[in-house]
Amino acid sequence: MEGPKVQLFVTCLVDALAPEVGRATVDALEKAGCVVEFPDGQACCGQPAFNVGLVGEARKMAEHTLDVLDETEGRVVIPSGSCAVMIAHHYADLFEGTSRQEQARRVADRVRELTQYLVDDLDSSVRARCDGCTVAYHYSCHGLRELGLDHQADRLLDATARAELDGAKECCGFGGLFSIEMPAVSEAIMKDKLDRVEASGADVLVGSDVSCLLHMEGGLRRRGSKVEVRHIAELIGGGS
Amino acid sequence: MERDAFLTRVGRASLTSKLPDPPAVTPELPEPDETDLQALFRSRAQMVNAVVHGPVSRHGVPRAVVAIATGHGATSFISWDDLPASGVASALQTAGLEKIDHVVPAENRVEHNLTYADVDIGITGAAAGLAESGSVVLVHGEGRPRTASLVPEVHIALLDVESLDRTLAHWAHKNPTLPGETTNLVLVTGPSRTGDIEQELNLGVHGPRHVHIVMIR
Amino acid sequence: MSQPVTFLSRAEALIGTHEADAVGTGVRNFLAMRERSVEVFPLIEMLRDRARAIRLHSLNHLDRLLAHFADQVEATGGRVHWASDAEEASQIAADILQRAECRSVVKSKSMVSEEIELNDHLESLGFDVVETDLGEFIAQLAGDTPSHIIAPVLHMTRRDVGELFADKLGVPFTDDPFELNRIARVHLRDVFLEADAGISGVNMAVAESGSIVLVTNEGNGRLVTTVPRVHIALMGMERIVSRWEDAAVVLETLARSATGQHLSVYTNVVTGPRREDDPDGPEELHVIVVDNGRSRILAGETAEILACIRCGACLNACPVFRTSGGHAYGTVYSGPFGSIVTPGLYGMDPWWDLPYASTLCGACEEVCPVRIQIPRMLLELRKQAASEGRLPGWLEWGMSRYAKTTVDPSKWARAKRWASWLIAPLSSGGWVRRLPGPGRGWTTSRDFPRPARESFAEWWRSNRGA
Numbered sequence: 023m024e025g026p027k028v029q030l031f032v033t034c035l036v037d038a039l040a041p042e043v044g045r046a047t048v049d050a051l052e053k054a055g056c057v058v059e060f061p062d063g064q065a066c067c068g069q070p071a072f073n074v075g076l077v078g079e080a081r082k083m084a085e086h087t088l089d090v091l092d093e094t095e096g097r098v099v100i101p102s103g104s105c106a107v108m109i110a111h112h113y114a115d116l117f118e119g120t121s122r123q124e125q126a127r128r129v130a131d132r133v134r135e136l137t138q139y140l141v142d143d144l145d146s147s148v149r150a151r152c153d154g155c156t157v158a159y160h161y162s163c164h165g166l167r168e169l170g171l172d173h174q175a176d177r178l179l180d181a182t183a184r185a186e187l188d189g190a191k192e193c194c195g196f197g198g199l200f201s202i203e204m205p206a207v208s209e210a211i212m213k214d215k216l217d218r219v220e221a222s223g224a225d226v227l228v229g230s231d232v233s234c235l236l237h238m239e240g241g242l243r244r245r246g247s248k249v250e251v252r253h254i255a256e257l258i259g260g261g262s
Numbered sequence: 263m264e265r266d267a268f269l270t271r272v273g274r275a276s277l278t279s280k281l282p283d284p285p286a287v288t289p290e291l292p293e294p295d296e297t298d299l300q301a302l303f304r305s306r307a308q309m310v311n312a313v314v315h316g317p318v319s320r321h322g323v324p325r326a327v328v329a330i331a332t333g334h335g336a337t338s339f340i341s342w343d344d345l346p347a348s349g350v351a352s353a354l355q356t357a358g359l360e361k362i363d364h365v366v367p368a369e370n371r372v373e374h375n376l377t378y379a380d381v382d383i384g385i386t387g388a389a390a391g392l393a394e395s396g397s398v399v400l401v402h403g404e405g406r407p408r409t410a411s412l413v414p415e416v417h418i419a420l421l422d423v424e425s426l427d428r429t430l431a432h433w434a435h436k437n438p439t440l441p442g443e444t445t446n447l448v449l450v451t452g453p454s455r456t457g458d459i460e461q462e463l464n465l466g467v468h469g470p471r472h473v474h475i476v477m478i479r
Numbered sequence: 480m481s482q483p484v485t486f487l488s489r490a491e492a493l494i495g496t497h498e499a500d501a502v503g504t505g506v507r508n509f510l511a512m513r514e515r516s517v518e519v520f521p522l523i524e525m526l527r528d529r530a531r532a533i534r535l536h537s538l539n540h541l542d543r544l545l546a547h548f549a550d551q552v553e554a555t556g557g558r559v560h561w562a563s564d565a566e567e568a569s570q571i572a573a574d575i576l577q578r579a580e581c582r583s584v585v586k587s588k589s590m591v592s593e594e595i596e597l598n599d600h601l602e603s604l605g606f607d608v609v610e611t612d613l614g615e616f617i618a619q620l621a622g623d624t625p626s627h628i629i630a631p632v633l634h635m636t637r638r639d640v641g642e643l644f645a646d647k648l649g650v651p652f653t654d655d656p657f658e659l660n661r662i663a664r665v666h667l668r669d670v671f672l673e674a675d676a677g678i679s680g681v682n683m684a685v686a687e688s689g690s691i692v693l694v695t696n697e698g699n700g701r702l703v704t705t706v707p708r709v710h711i712a713l714m715g716m717e718r719i720v721s722r723w724e725d726a727a728v729v730l731e732t733l734a735r736s737a738t739g740q741h742l743s744v745y746t747n748v749v750t751g752p753r754r755e756d757d758p759d760g761p762e763e764l765h766v767i768v769v770d771n772g773r774s775r776i777l778a779g780e781t782a783e784i785l786a787c788i789r790c791g792a793c794l795n796a797c798p799v800f801r802t803s804g805g806h807a808y809g810t811v812y813s814g815p816f817g818s819i820v821t822p823g824l825y826g827m828d829p830w831w832d833l834p835y836a837s838t839l840c841g842a843c844e845e846v847c848p849v850r851i852q853i854p855r856m857l858l859e860l861r862k863q864a865a866s867e868g869r870l871p872g873w874l875e876w877g878m879s880r881y882a883k884t885t886v887d888p889s890k891w892a893r894a895k896r897w898a899s900w901l902i903a904p905l906s907s908g909g910w911v912r913r914l915p916g917p918g919r920g921w922t923t924s925r926d927f928p929r930p931a932r933e934s935f936a937e938w939w940r941s942n943r944g945a
Contacts, residue, residue: 034885037935038895039928044935060939065885071878073839074870075861079882086886163840193798197838199874202920204836206491209924210802211838214503240925243910265549268561268770272716273542275778281539282783282852284532291728292525306741365758371708375672394520395741404756408705412698430742431526434727441723441748442551442688445757446705449746454698457738458614458630459656460501460637461508467613467660468667469698469745 025055027096028139029132031087033105034066035232042256043232047101047136049259054146056099064090069108072116073198081116088113088122091129098132099139101255102231103165106135111168135165136255137174137230149181150228150257157257158187158224160215160238162231166191175230175254182257185224189215196237212241219249226250228257291435299393299426300477307396307475310452311465317423317479323347327385327418328357330474334416336382340364343405345387346420346478359383364407384410384470388421390437391475394429397451398475401444408446417470419450422478484829486836490803498634502626502804505633506795512739513792513846523735530732531849533725534786537717538777544686544719545768551689555751557764565595568769572597572678572711573604575765579709581606581675585667587693587700588612589680590628590789591713591769593811594824597678608678609670611699613663620647626805628813629737629791634804667699677703677761681714683729683788684766687722690750691766694733694743701745710752710761716768717777717785723748729788732848736790772824780859784819786849793843793853799836808833815843815853822860831869834860873917892936899930 028051032044051058068083087109091098100106110133117126140146150157159179165171172191195201195211202208216238219227227242227249229235239251304314318326327350331339338360341351355361362381366374386406388398398419402408411417427433430449434440441447454469465471493499517523537544549559560575562568568591576584584606586592598608598619610619614631618624621643625631632640641654650662679700683692691712693700704710720726734740753760776785794800794814805813809830810821818837822830834857843853864870884890905911906929914922921927933941 032935038898038930041931041933041935041938045938060936060943063888064936065888065891066881068882071882073858073861074835074874074878075858075863075865076870076875076878077862077865079878082882083885163838163842167841167845193838193840193842195798195838197840200835200838202917203874204487204490205920205923206487206494207799207803207836208838210494211798212924214798214802236928237925240910240921240927243926244924263561263563263567263770265546265559265561268563268768269542269546271770271774272545272777275774276539276541278778279538279782280780281535284535285528285850287525287529287532291529292522294522310740310744366760368708368762372673375706376669379668379672392742397742397746402757402760403754405758407758408701409759412701412705429522429731430727430746431724431731434724438722438724439688441685441690441750442555445555445749445751445754445760447690447748447750448701449742451740451742451744451746454696454744456613456660456697458612458617458632459635459640459659461505461630461633462637462656464657464660467664467697467699468611468671468702 025057027057027059029091029094029096029098030058030060031064031091031098031100031105032060033100033102033232035236036101039236040232043101043253046253046255046259050140050148050255051099053259054140054144054148059094061090061094067105067108069105070198072108072112077116084113084116085122088125088129092125096132097134097139097143098129099134099136101136101253102233103135103162103169103171104231104233106133107164107168109133135169135171135230137178138169138171141174141177148258150178150254152182152226152257155225156183156185156223157226157228158185158219158222159190160187160194160227160229160234161191162229162234163193165230171230178254178258179228185222187222187224188218194234194238196234201237212237216241216245220247224249226252228252228254230254291431294428294432299428300423303391303393303396303426306394307452310396312396312452312473312475314475314477316477318476320347320478323420323476323478324349324353326476328353330418331359331383332357334382334472336416338362338381339383339385340378340381340407340410340414341385342387342407342410345385346422350385364409378409378413381414383416383418384414385418386410386420388419388425390425390427390433391421392430392433392449393426395451397449400448400450401440402446402448403444408448411448411450412469415466415470416472416474417450418474418476420476420478486807486809486832489809490807493804493807494802497636498626499802499804501636502633503801505630506801509738509795513736513795516735516739516741520735523732526728526731527848527850530729531786533720533728534849537720538782538785541717541777544721545716548684548686548689548719551686552751552766555689557689557751557766560765560767562767562769564771568595568713568767568771569597569600571767573601575709575711576606576676579676579763581709583674584608584676584678585611585671585674585703585707587679587695587703588615589678589713590811591680591715592678595769595771609667611667611671611703613660613697616663616667617643624806624811627791627794628789671702671706674707676709676711677707678711678713679704681712681718683726684714684719685723685726686719688750690723690748692726692730693747693749694730694745695747696744698745701747704747704749705760708761709763711765711767714766714768716770716773733788733790736792736846736848776820776823781819781823781856783851784816784823784856786851787816788849790848792846792848796842796846798838798840798842819853819856819860827864827867827869831864834864895930895934899932902929
């Protein structure tokens, strides 16, 4: 019997910079019994423009995204809390009082972040695995505070050896374009975070948002750290 | 600016205000769960470095106050006239402490201020106690100077256990018009303190360094 | 030497200094203390909702509440003065002091007084003004400005204070905070008792009774409002609630959010000047209600920021504040609150960049006692800044190109291939150590991943069908 059909919105960062996370997400969803589809023509939800205040550009990208997703049915699963929040919460602001208001609401209602979908919707038995390693988990801000992602990853990681990460729920300092508009501040916040990651004794830093992870991985590499960085999907799906 | 012009500008601004809708709240403040108010009060008052005595009987109060005063080596005191137990001032005088007058005259104010600058002890009553924070409520007025709980290094507050309430919010709800009835209502929650230097807590900055609360049953 | 004009340049000068490190440690302590107090007092969540409802109600009915408040103050023998802006507020204070023949003034903490630069004005007119809040007293002695609204000299060490006291007060050097506090107490005791006038702030005004509530820990707030014969209270016009029980609910959230205390040591509720039978208290009470741009904020998209009760929790929770410190924000109001209120009071020139000094992490909203939607308002201000053309050219151009590219599937596919091809020579082992142009901002502290040879979309097409 076929499981639920889901539409994967893979995000622009994963598509261009971290496709292995996309492949792992497909694996993870298939392991959980889903049939995964990939709506053609998808690219960016518009968050980078929205967050700097360029709402006109954000709206263009959002309209395109709405049209791509509205051609499809079923849950839209996204391996990123911040992109999920953009579509699920901020599209309503962008299109309030316009002809796309209803479409935005319709698509927003279908959106789920990956760990939210696996745990809250499917109550899936899939688990993250990291044999012979200890894992520290970073809770990305948008997912944590705007989607309530405070327990889903913990459930998925309950079969791993977990290192306690001081300040796990504190911001990593990425903040979108903030990372290049205010580089010294972004770096200072990152330093606090990475000091704590290294102090945790973990072998692998895990998260659910590639934006945060690329920033932290870039920083860890720059300081010559041995800590590896993975998206949680990679520990569930195993990649291909 | 004239009042009308000021308020008109505010009123006009309100017309275009983008304020979110307020959250839904119950009309009445929910009651707190049952608890031993005396025990909670004692614990919270001690946490803010007040010393809690008793409960003692009304008769036993003067003795308790004299013990505290002599324990501090005090030689002078200011007191409220109207205290929940009688005989306190006379007991202190009998024990050799000097009673300082507390009514500040309109003339020679500074001169008077300086005479009580060195008073050792201030004694007040308390209109209520707030258990959650370990606070005492002081209602000032005739015969009840503010300076008694402010200028001396030691403040002794006499508190009826009957007047304990759970939180400020609940107590204020039961006493909605109290502020208007007095020039000065003060909640005292432990001795004066600061953490301004490297967040290290120190007591007795400008207000009293010692707060004693004598509970009366 | 002119002050650096951008948040970034101020922050760059402060990050990594011992001042910023002290602030970083200090705010983490405040946050931990707040956490503990919230844990032992589960009623707090319900009280936060009520406090939010109360403050929003006040903002919705502000002119009516202020009118009622003023009537009540006057009925109890006090005077209310209305100051349209900073200069007027300072001038009114000076006039009151002059008419009452006051020369020496003691001050307890008032953010409004710093906002309007009251001390400078009074001192220029020959009044003798002494700050009595310990942190403010230290800052005043040092000729410095506060770096945190609750803990003004969070950025100074005990050694700094010891050296300052030895230098300015002529006392032997000590760096023991207990001793330093005693020195301040002794020095200020006579100053209090001899002062002609006391100037305070107002934490919350109560319209129904014409009362003002002031909270302090040190006792200076009570001394300042009890001992001198004239009391002047400076009040931001938005700091008001209808009733005493409303004020009580707000007070339940204030100290817990600020420092984790259940209540501040002194909650001081003043209603009018000394009455006939009172044994002590000031002969005159004046309340100066200050606008200074608040009505402009009230009229706009960021009106909600006026619900703020000045607890400082948002500063403590903010990763940007924690690393850069309060002085990076350029005015007396710092942190997430300052990022919204400063452009609100003074306009977008030059403050448009303050709303961008944020990762939008939302930690501020999470700890705000009245649940102010700070990130929403930061985005509103960013929208305004962008529409005014304040963003750098490369960002506007880049985003426009990016949008055009991503909405066209063949352009997007091509762009990904080009990016991979272009960045390949800059990379080694899949990572780039140095990017050109705005990308330099990334690579000064981080490696950047080389874009994949095969994008996810290409992989899907090749392996999973069209």
